[in-house]
Amino acid sequence: MSQALRVGVAGLGTVGAALISQVAHRREALTARCGRGIEVVAVSARSRGKDRGFDLKKMKWFDDPVALARDASIDVFVELMGGSGGVAKAAVEAALAAGKSVVTANKALLAKHGVKLAALAEKNNVALNYEAAVGAAIPIVKTLREGLAGNEIARIYGILNGTCNYILTRMEQEGLSFADCLKDAQRLGYAEADPTFDIEGHDTAQKLSILASLAFGTKVDESAIYVEGISSIAPADLAAADELGYRVKLLGVAVKTPQGIEQRVHPTMVRKDSAIAQVMGVTNAVTVDASGINPITLIGPGAGGAATASAVLSDIADVARGLRVMPFGRPTAKLASVRKAPMQRHEGGYYIRLQARDKPGTAATIAKRLAQQEISLESIVQRHRKGAPESEVKGGSVPVILITYATSEDAVRKALAAVGRDKVISGRPQVIRIEKN
Amino acid sequence: MSQALRVGVAGLGTVGAALISQVAHRREALTARCGRGIEVVAVSARSRGKDRGFDLKKMKWFDDPVALARDASIDVFVELMGGSGGVAKAAVEAALAAGKSVVTANKALLAKHGVKLAALAEKNNVALNYEAAVGAAIPIVKTLREGLAGNEIARIYGILNGTCNYILTRMEQEGLSFADCLKDAQRLGYAEADPTFDIEGHDTAQKLSILASLAFGTKVDESAIYVEGISSIAPADLAAADELGYRVKLLGVAVKTPQGIEQRVHPTMVRKDSAIAQVMGVTNAVTVDASGINPITLIGPGAGGAATASAVLSDIADVARGLRVMPFGRPTAKLASVRKAPMQRHEGGYYIRLQARDKPGTAATIAKRLAQQEISLESIVQRHRKGAPESEVKGGSVPVILITYATSEDAVRKALAAVGRDKVISGRPQVIRIEKN
Incomplete structure (x- = not known):
């Protein structure tokens, strides 16, 4: 049996506290799965004195998470502080640079600095795991x-x-x-x-x-x-x-x-x-x-202390087992820059709710503007004032609900701008995209 | 870049054919992900002459899957023949014994010989992956x-x-x-x-x-x-x-x-x-x-050639990347024998549908037998002959549907046996267990 994996945890909020409890409760099963134990040996948090329901005395305390991240007493650094930069980023970088694997639940940090951090992990042959950052306990x-x-x-x-x-x-x-x-x-x-x-x-x-x-x-x-x-x-x-x-x-x-x-x-x-x-x-x-x-x-559960901690712990278990995959599944050098499809070119069905002035010709005007953009309608529901619920009738206007067949965002925006100029609707049109599934 | 992973595939039915097509189509992405290529270099199947829509000439042919399994030209053996024993088992054993990782979609083989095969994989420090065996493309x-x-x-x-x-x-x-x-x-x-x-x-x-x-x-x-x-x-x-x-x-x-x-x-x-x-x-x-x-x-999709093949390919990719986990997540020596909870002790709610004789006292008799087993009812629906749909009224009997609160399988069986002896029902009672979720 190998030596236990020594874990340092920065951030002892609900997730950190749940993690420490789970590591203790699942000791035996984790050891069986990983072929070695997992021990939280050092921690860092804002307040040392706060009662968190567990004994900090057995763990080495760090006021400075960056110092914890690079300390020789730990093998893996767990970042649960949050924030897209600042001390979280500094600590993760310090750990990776010191050749320690990192587990984090910090989506903001990854969204902003993911590629750079992944490259640093690769360079140092360590893991950067972040299962908890998206969908918490869902292993996506x-x-x-x-x-x-x-x-x-x-x-x-x-x-x-x-x-x-x-x-x-x-x-x-x-x-x-x-x-x-x-x-x-x-x-x-x-x-x-x-x-x-x-x-x-x-x-x-x-x-x-x-x-x-x-x-x-x-x-x-x-x-x-x-x-x-x-x-x-x-x-x-x-x-x-x-x-x-x-x-x-x-x-x-x-x-x-x-x-x-x-x-x-x-x-x-x-x-x-x-x-x-x-x-x-x-x-x-x-x-x-x-x-x-x-x-x-x-x-599955996408938030919560226990759910998030369980994903963090599974990531730690991967490190303990020696499983290491590139942070984004392939070398950062092979990650392509996003060729961004412009939203105007988005194609799909649209739900459009208009508050139309209740006078002759309104429907014809709306229909004409849509036709000019070659938008075909799957359905149109216009409630006349008498039939519409009281709440929907506002100062001489009635709701009209349109469902379009697949069209482009650009066409919808142009058609609605024209309808607006025609002064046949009041207020802003509501537009909700339909996703095929 | 490391050498390509050389794959031998035994079984060229819908899954095998889909796998060979996917390996070809995903060549670039797989190489990026795994840091090395994946090549199907050898195959075995029942009929060499059959037209499968791809060229077998580039692959080494084996009439005998066991010979393929141990052949020096392959690094990983993919078993897609099926069957809980026989040649599938012999081939998988031969591959593992020869120090080759195995990927299989064969649930029957794993259900029957999983532990033994896992022990053999462990002993030879190779992988035994079987994502496709349960739920096909679902990564369970x-x-x-x-x-x-x-x-x-x-x-x-x-x-x-x-x-x-x-x-x-x-x-x-x-x-x-x-x-x-x-x-x-x-x-x-x-x-x-x-x-x-x-x-x-x-x-x-x-x-x-x-x-x-x-x-x-x-x-x-x-x-x-x-x-x-x-x-x-x-x-x-x-x-x-x-x-x-x-x-x-x-x-x-x-x-x-x-x-x-x-x-x-x-x-x-x-x-x-x-x-x-x-x-x-x-x-x-x-x-x-x-x-x-x-x-x-x-x-997700639990069957089908493409879905099953995609799971097989992900398993192969794990081998190519050098990710290896014990086949059942922990050493076979640590797998406990199942302490089987007897079905009679199962506890839960029950749906019971009886065809009750439509005469006075029937409901009382049924209720008494349930009460004797301390079964409480959440609901009881008895349709009288007049109210029941024509189709449900069979020769002087009417359907009675009972939903119980949590009780034991044993109690339900005893109560229904007693009801049967009372001759107040016709036919076999229908019993469906309710699963809380």
Whole structure:
């Protein structure tokens, strides 16, 4: 039996505390699996005195995580501090440069500096594992990096943010407004006091940038992602989606197109009978479309101390077993730059909800503008004032809901701009892309 | 760059042919991922002359797969012949003994001889990979063997046989009989001419035995599995399930209980809103319940040439990259013998459908027999002759559907035996276990 793997952990929040508890509880099984023990021998955190429910005395304490990262007493450095730069980056770099493998749950760091850090890991022949950074306990990083090595991936998409899915689920199931659901999510701890990062799609974008790199062998490039959040979604959209056989989910989507790789985060209509549409509440899910076979979907807890820690621990176990794969599945030198498919060239079906002025000729005007852009309609629902629910009739306007056949983003934008100039609608049109699945 | 990995393939059916095509198509990506090429250099099959759509001339031909397995011209042996013993076993043993890694899609071989073959692989420091043996393209073997190494698994269950799920889906959606759906499945090539192995649950049992070993660190033991197939399922059961908020799926379930490990294959009522209940048609799915976190579910194509070949190719890529994990995730010497939890001690809810004689006192008699076994009822639906659909009223009897609270298999069996002796029912009671999820 080899010597135990000595682990240093920087960051002792909920994930760090759960990790230390799991390492203790799973000692025997981990030793059997890895052929050696796993021991947390050193830690670093903001406050030494805080009661975390376990005894820090057996572990070496570091005020400075960077000092911990390069300390000779550890074999692997676990970064659980968070943040896209600063001390997290400095500590990870220090560990890699000192020839220590790194395990991190830090999506922001990887989205911003993933390629550079991967190159540093490669140069030093050490591992950089980050299963917990995307989808927490869902083993999607390993699945893309190793499990689907035999597959050519055409598209990957997922529900990567539990806060948004929780809000959309409650809006759909209870007919509540976005604002009310957000408040509830904040009260229950599912959303931050400043929820912008989650609800405007940036958290999803960071995770998507990592998945896209793993799926397509490209450099992580968050800036190549088109991002829209869910704050404009209204109960009327969810009700209309339901009637039409869809659900609305905030998806991160990366897809190969003839124009390059399209990466986008936006509210999306998905068919109710798809696996991803069934995913409710804070649960996450990722679907992988590989060439020539039916889709593969992974569903599971995408956040939480125990779920995140279990993924971190599996990454540590890989290090203990001596399994090492290039951080993005291939040498960084072979990662291609993203050829970004422009969003204007995006093609697909669209859901469009307009508040149309209730006067003769409105429908004809809208239809004409769509026809001018060669947009064909799969369905159009216009409720007349009498038939429309009271709530939908606003100062002489009625809702019109259009579903288009596949068309381009550019055509939709141009058509709606023209409709706007025609002054036949009030307010901003609501546009939700439909994802085939 | 290292030398290309030289692969020998025995068995050139749909999977073998798809594999050779995928190796050719993915040459560049595989080389980037693995740091070396992958080449199929030798093959063996029953008929050399058959047109398979690719040129055999560039590959060394072997009439005898065992000779191929030990030939010095190959580094890794891929077994795609099938069969739980015979030439498949001899060839795999020959390859391992000769120090060559083996990749196989052969669940029967692993269910029967997995532990012995794993020990042989270990002794020779080579890999024995078999991702394709369970759930084809779903990366469940890697997920259990590596991805969830940090998790303590409490239960694993899945839809592991596409034929059965196809039949149950059509029965449910179209109200057809089992016999009619089976015929259709045979016509469409989803079921064999002799469908017993699939529909009676044996295929599921073989796959479950492998998953249970990976999940719980026990020796593969197909004989420890309680097996029931789907041939007794009637449209009436699916209709009742639907009304009660359930779907019926053939599940393989392995669960840790205080009595040991319970392994069972049987038609199962699962709640409609669970991830597994959404899985329709030939698709497979596996759910893993790990301690302290919400379930993780993997869904995807569980059969087919391309899907199976892609998993085989990912396994080959692991060998090319030099990733090697013990075949069952830990040394065979550490695999525990299965302490089999007896089926009589199984605890859970039950769906029971009886054809009760339509006379006074019948309901009271049934209720008494259940009470004597301390079985509590969550619901009881008895349709009187007048109210029951014509089809359900058979010669003076009416259907009674009972849903029990958690009770034991033993209690249910004793209660139903007593009801049978009371002569208040006709025919055999239908019993379907309810799986909490």
